[in-house]
Amino acid sequence: MPKRRAAPNDDSDGYPSSSAKRARTEEGSDDEVEDVPPTQTQNRTRVRRAGKGKQRAIDVDVDADLDLDGEEEDVDDEEQEQELQRVRQGRRSTGNTTTQGSEGEEEEEDEQFEAKNGDKIRAKLESKRHVQGGVAEYGIIEYIEMHQFMCHKYLTFHFGPQINFIIGHNGSGKSAALSALTVALGGKANSTGRGSGIKSFIREGQSVSEVTVHLKNQGEEAYKPSEYGKTIVITRRFTKEGGSSWKIKSKDGKVISTKKEELAAICDHMNIQVDNPMNVLTQDSARQFLSASHPQDKYKFFLRGTQLSQLSDEYDTCLENITQTAKVLAQKKEALPDLRIRHAEASARYQEAAKAREQKQKLDDLKKELAWSHVKKKEDEMTSKIGEVAKASRRLPKIEESIKDAQKALDVAEEQVTAYEAEFHALGSMDHLTDERTRLQSELRGNKVKLGEYTADLKTMDASIKATNRQINELEEKIAEEARKMAVHTQARHEQVQLKLEELRGEVGAAEERHRQLMLEKKSLAVEADTAKSSGVQLEPRISELKQKITECDNMVSQARKNEADALMPYGKNIKEVVKRIKGMKWHGDVPIGPLGVYVKAREPEKWGEVLRVQLGNYLTAFAVTDARDREGVRRVLGELGNTGILIIIFEKDMFDYKSGEPPENYLTVLRALEISDPYVLRILINQARIEQQILANTRKEAQQALMSLGRGGTAWSADGFSVRVFKEGGVASSPLNMRGLSGAMKLLLTGRDTASEIRHYNTQKEQHLRELAGVQQEYDGFKQVYSEKRKAIDRVGGEEQRANGEVRTAKSKLHSLQQEANDDLPAGMAGYEAAKEETEEEKNNIKAQFKDVMARKNEVDEVQKELQTTLNVVKEKIANFQQKKNDAQTRTENSVEVRLKAQNNKRHYETKLAEEKQKVAAIEEVAAVLQEEFQNWTAKAAEYCERVENPRPQAEVQRLYESVQAALKEREKRHGASVEEMAKEVNKTREQLESADKALKHMAQLNKALKASLITRLGKWQEFRRHIALRCKLVFAFHLSQRGYYGKVLFNHDAQTLMLRVQTDDQTLTQGSKDKDPRSLSGGEKSFSTICLLLSLWESIGCPLRCLDEFDVFMDAVNRRISMKMMIDTANSSDKKQYILITPQDMTNIHLGPTVRVLRMSDPERGNGTLPFGSAAG
Template sequence: MRKESHQLLVTGSSSSSQHPKRRDCLAPDNHDIEQDDDDDAQSVQSDANEEGEGPSQYELMRDMGFEHLQYEEGDDMIATQRLEQRALRSAAMADDISGENRRAMNGIIERVTCVNFMCHSRLECELGPLLNFIVGENGSGKSAILTAITLCLGAKASTTNRGGSLKNFIKQGEERGFLAVWIKNCGDDAYEHDVYGDSIIVERHFSKSGTSSFKLKSGTQRLISTKRADVDDIVEYFYLQVDNPLNVLSQDNARQFLNSSSPALKYKFFVQGVQLEQLDKDYELIKQFLDAHTERIPQLEARVAQLTEIHEEADRVQKVIEGNKEMRAKKREYMNQLAWSQVAEQELVLQNYDRSVSEALRNIADAEQLRDAATQKLEIEDENLRRAKENLAALRSEEDGYKEAVDKATEDYNAASAELRSLHADERDIHSRLKGFADRVRELEGKIRDERQRLEDTSGDSRRETQARLDAAKARLQEVNQDISREIERRPSLDEQAAAARAETERIGQEVERKMGDVKSREARIRSLQQSRGSSSPYDAYDNRMPQLLALIDRDVRFSRKPIGPLGTKIRVTKPVWAPILEKTFGASLNGFIVTTHADQQHLSALIKRLGMSNVPVLIANTRSINTEGKEPDSQFDTILRILEFDDPLIRDQLIINSFIEQTIIIENRKHAEQIMFNGPAPQNVNACLALHDKKRGEGLRLATRGGNNVSTTPVVPNLTQKPRMKTDVSSQIDVQKEILAQNQHELDALRTELDCVRREEQHRGKEINTHMRRLDVLRKTARSMGATIREIEEELDVFDGADGRLNIFEQELAVAKEKREQFGGQYGDVNIRKTLQNAKVEETKRLLDAAKTTKLDFAARLDKANRTKEKREDLRSLALVAKNDAFDNLTEQQEIKAMVDRQRDEQASVVEEFTNHAAAVCPRRVDIPEGETHASIEKKMESLVAQLEKRRKNLGMTDEEANNRLVDAKAALEKMKTVCEVSKKHIEAIEVALCERLSKWRLFQRRISANSRTNFIYLLSERGYRGKLLLDHKRKKLRVQVEPDETRRKVSGRDTRTLSGGEKSFSSICLLLAIWEAMGSPLRCLDEFDVFMDNVNRDVSTNMLVDAARRSVGRQYIFITPNAIQGNARHAPDVRIIRLTDPRQRTLDEM
């Protein structure tokens, strides 16, 4: 229960930080203790304060009307059951004196050293890993050990109630003090073990001047750090909680809690000890932070509105400036027109030559494009041929492996068969020997009957009666032995049936798991389709950077022709049932783009690489359409091409080249598809066939022939998590997927029913074996009993006629013959079992041999396919090489034509060169002159523009650059403020959700920790026969204890602790402390002078209770301080270390 509570605490606070910082849990002051005698008055005053002030909004949100505390009875019942289970486990481990306890590998204190601390010049204490009792007289340094641990691990001096500052702890007459604590640091979860080693040494130095410092050292005394924050991190990592008033109970706190604390103070100790108060403060701080930031939202929105007005004003001014820019550009244009108007006529002549040159350039560009496409095609075919050759070589390198696998499987099969034949021979030999001894038994039994008849004739009625009893006993023994033999012979059959039932159960169980996976995948597919139907973007099925890539393509003007893609968005499937299978068939091609030049391919590939996208192929297409006339199958067949619609014919051509869509037919029925593809030669112009799987709805099959009887059937399994990339009727796809899902669920239900049946059969076979074993035990016991009876009767017969020697010899021989018969009968049964197992081994090796042969045949088919692919790639490369040579010839011809046109243009250019140089001096860049414009009209327009620009500049009062900077700054400020506002709203919403969740866990933690404490308190009281209750009033923040020490007063609810004797009160308080400790998660628990007011009886019981509770807390270290000696078994237990301290003054005398 303590572990669960601690886990809930960690879960509730872990989202703030990895190691949440704790505030100091201050012990209550003396004023609170003085009010103990007036509990009622204090309670009334507290209630009055609560009613007067009223709960805060956070408290209402946290408590939720205390509805979670209405299930106290049920919570206590659950806590009681857990406590009983733990008691049972402890009882089971009663032989181990340490119970469930085990030493922790880290987080425990190994040693404490004090120098010039309090009244001690030097005080050292070695602590055990589990239970430590520090005993000694007053002034010997017992409490100083706890104080040193508290201060050295970072707590404030005021938390010890022994001084206000560290300088008060320095020994009188000394200037400096020093504390050191060794913390164990082993195990897998050690703290930075590579830095600190097996121990972490924490040192705290302080002086009379008020200075204080920390040092962190490794186990080898190497200095690691001097930062207090590092000390806090280590304390937080090991969850030591030295500032928790219930974790380290000093003398004052122990007296307050154990003897004189009020209900309110007990409740305060409780919520501090189990961290409820700290969590409450943390969450209240979050609520205050949330309220403060919520109040800022209106201010942020007002600031956004203000910045919007400033931006609108700056934008208005900028638009005016933009108008001025247009006028200035017009002015520059007029100036350029004036400069070039004198050369306009000569340029008109030159333009005709330019058009001729441009046409020649276009022809050359087209020729270069054809050359690049042919070159790329040849490179692709070279690469395809290389890959085909590598694939063929790789397959051929695997050929020996497949042959060796078949040879190995054949060898295993032959060896298993030989072993089986050997077992058959052994079975025949043993059966022959068994039959021989059975015949010998029958022969001797006949001789014994004859001998007994002879003796009977000579011995009279008494001998006959005894002999009759002997015969009856032996006959009964023979029947029992026969029953034993039948049961032994029956065992192999039972084992085979049970093994078969187990195998069937395992097989159907695996089918159920696979079918459940199909159902989950199908449901995911339906959700994906529904999301794609509700999505407004056609690119949801692609990389999330696809819209960014498309935007770059739209803005880029360097493409000779805009790339087409992604291809999936440009294809529509007219028959939705085939959409998932075609998505799998086309694969990554649907993510790709199509361009028409090699330069465009390189440029687009660079954009894709810049965005970090992958699996986006870029294909180069020829603008000439592919003619499929005479190359498609008969019109009676649907092909992939015939059920697709394309937004661009280039997409169709690429899929024809890469996927043979014009020669791949589609047939829904698998049997019909197999008849068409495999019964005789495949139809004309049919490369492959796609069919729907007849047993796995939603999946497909690809059927292909490779010549002759070499056929293949390859499964096509769609990716159910892939959203549709091609356009189709999504509703129809959803309906199809729902039908498939319904069928899968129906099949799953049938498999579950079948699994229940085979499990019942398996249980039945198991019961049969158990019944067989019980019957065999009974028969063997009966046989032993009958053997004893026979020996007794034979002893009686020995009296008659001196126990005839001939009869004895026969009986001895009979006993030997029966022993041999039983021996060979057992061997016969063993051989039967071995033969059954060997049969199974032979079947398994035969199955492996068949599988190896099948794999080898598949490999041969793949090898043949790779060889034919290589030959096909060689032919395609030859065609590509011819096309490349033609393209280079065409390019040379176009370049010669361009050279002739260039010469003619240069002749005309020399005519206008003089005019052009003059105009270039005014305007280097050539401009066009509008039709109908003259030099004078242009000059008049320019003068008008100059006057307008001067007037606007005077009206604005700022330059263009100042106006532009003002607009940029206003826009940046507005965007930043909008972002701040939106982020603040999102953060507030997220914090509200997190706070509600944490408060819900806080209430659950409060509920569970209360139940655990109540139950543990009752359980601990029962150790002395006491009865009582722990009354936790979370509304009024009171913790009351009712105890009834008198076991005979069953009907009395209990007395207030103030009416108890000192020992009873101390014992009850110890029970309360242990109940709360059970709920705490710290690995260190310390208690100072817990038995100061106890008599010897209560002290012994309390000590034993503390020891038992400590042993139940696995991995926890306990330090108990008492001035009294430890009695009983605890002092000799291996997990208990008793540390006896002496008065430092006595130590000085001893040294003298």
């Protein structure tokens, strides 16, 4: 641990003790070394100019100025040395210095000092007897914890803030507390008396040990309270291998530092000195102190405890350094004569070069004229260049006039483009016509299917009529044949056959009726199937549209997620790489700006975002350049990365005022609806899109009203999707905006939403579309199911119809066979054939009725088809006409855009030409400015060098004369071996060396003298400290002895470096009178009591807040121990902000304990069995 001096004791009542930082006087003032200013040396002599035409002069006689006043300084040094010896003779360090004074003289001085200060100290001590000392706010031990330390496996102590007694039998491990405290706070292991090294403290059989100490850290003087808090926790861990480490933590366990330097700083701040034997008196030190030690040992103990010996050693070191410095200065002083000689020789050589100096003066005059001839030449160059600037500037007004004419033409072209665009937008969309055409074509296809079915039915009926006609002819023939046969057959057979025929005819009629009913049911089902199919077909466009919207939402979500990684994705393909390349390239003008939309935000994106995105989309993705030559470079970068249609704008960085073009504040314009962060982007959009004049309104009607109220015409966009234009001459035109103009990632522009909001927005839209699709799909599936069911029913009824038709044919076949059989057996009766004929004719009539009904329905469908076809032709014609008008309007718009482009190119041409001319003027002005600056600088430098030379000769002529004189001068210098400048430099160099050495010696001599004077003062203060501490020790010792009824004193012999005690007990007063008794003749208890009194008196002289004492009462009897304990407790109670830790093997039963005392009782350790228990009680 580093050495530390004792800090001032708070109990000293204004009397000084040794200090680690400064020496304090009795009044508390600081005796500090004052800086002694060095004697000012003469100013360094310089080679100076004596004026035009005069030679230079230099002072070389410096011997008188550089006198070091050696004799006077030697006298001062001798007086100072005598004073130092006198002061040192009155000081006794730790054993090196002898004295020439007698012991009697010292005793006389001590008696005078005691007479002067004794009463004051006694009064202070008496006033403290019944005063309760305060509790220290920092620097005392709150808690100590030991792991595997000495004989303890685990042991803890919670200490009180003032007095603590650790009691226990011998061998219980009480002394481990002081050893642990010393080790934890960085003390030396051998100072504990319990081991030679740190590893000897590790418990037997263990490899590592740890000690933790909690230091109180409160109050205004706390150490780094913001970091450590109210308690500083210091943990030291050490191993058998000799390794050791610290952890210095705050109260909550946070490690603040692991460096020993931080621990040293904490101990210095709190004035804790664990290596000071007076602060931590271990068992061995206590026994040595309490035993009959030699007076010289007690004196050394006194000096070490009060740290006067350390302060004395440091003063001796300072004196050695001062002495060594004085020797070095004496050696350096011997070099001054040689420096004086060198300076004198250099000055002599310089004076011998007088003729050369005259020639040098002439050279200087030519040099001055040469300087002003250069200035004159530069002035002529400047005048010529200023004329060029004026000539070039006269061309600028003509170009500016051409720009104004080009701007007028551009304005006219802009109005035409705006008008044609309005006309184009006014045509609207033909989506409703295409939808109508699709609907008509769908209905035509449905009716065509019906007509096909009707035609098939008519063909079937026609075949049936032809079959019935043939059957009727056959029946008529058979009737005639039957009439011939009737004469042959009998009447009975005829009746039987007729009955059978009637039965078969009935079966035929029933079969035919069933067949007819099935045909009608089949036609009804076909109508219902067609209706369901037509309804389903009408829903298919809506389903496709919803599916497309869902896919679009998925794409937008994907684009939004990509946009999260690449914020420039909505502006085109690989725009991030485009911007990176543009920044890394060299350009003729400024670095191109873009995309412009990066600097643009909508103030109300929910309301105006879509309209502004559609109308300004091309400008938001555009790039802008300040030089027309850079346009091709930007276009090439865009094209290489897949962006061929992005607009590139040429602009000029002109911060023009656009307020005059804005409408009143109560009108919302595009500019006012946007928030544009870059002023140049704002003006680009003003020039290109006229955003300061473009009105925004909620509806088409409000837009028209706003424009008409302005009275100057213009255009407006409405939130419901219309572009409205009011012409100056009167008239209004409006057209729907193409709200489907942008797709993909560009829909993310001007939404005002972040990525997460965009994803939520499109997911919400997707859910809405999915719900609507589910409803439409359900309806479509219903129609589809109905159509499927009807088709199945048609197929089923068709099968039944075929079976019924078969039954009809079967019944007719049976009837025909019976008639044939009747014809074969007997001639059929006339009535039977007549009946069959009637039935056949009736069937024929029924088929004709059905034929007529189907024909009527077919005619109806034909009429509908004709009307639908007529309507479809009209719609197709409208679509063709609309497309023609659209193409014509687009052609006019493109032509006007081409005219505008030419006007823009013309304007750009003149602007580029103006910029080039301005660059030329600027370049010439820059050259003129440089020439003017050079002229001014050269003039200033020439004026600084010398006075102005009027009308100097030409520079070339002066240069020739200068070189001629310079050559002659060099020839002279060659003869002298050095130039005039070199000789002047040599004179100055030798003088500077002489002055520097002189100044350095004087400064160091004065500094050394000041240090010696400071040391003399400090040595005097050291002696005064020793007297104060000794006197205080004497008085406090006598005061404590009086508590036992004894009388005694402390005898200090600073010459012999001894400290002796003289004690007279109460029995000696009766038997031996006033004769003092040597402590060695005292009993063990009396000797221990006397030594305790001495220790308490010495404690009054140190400032450490911690006092530790081990087994102080080992030789005391009960009476002396009781009085000693009471005296120590009283002393501790009256001590301000001090903590006492006292260790004793004795019991405390007969000792009165107050509220400030804490007793920690320890039981005998069960060695090898773990933790040692102890009890604690507040007395």
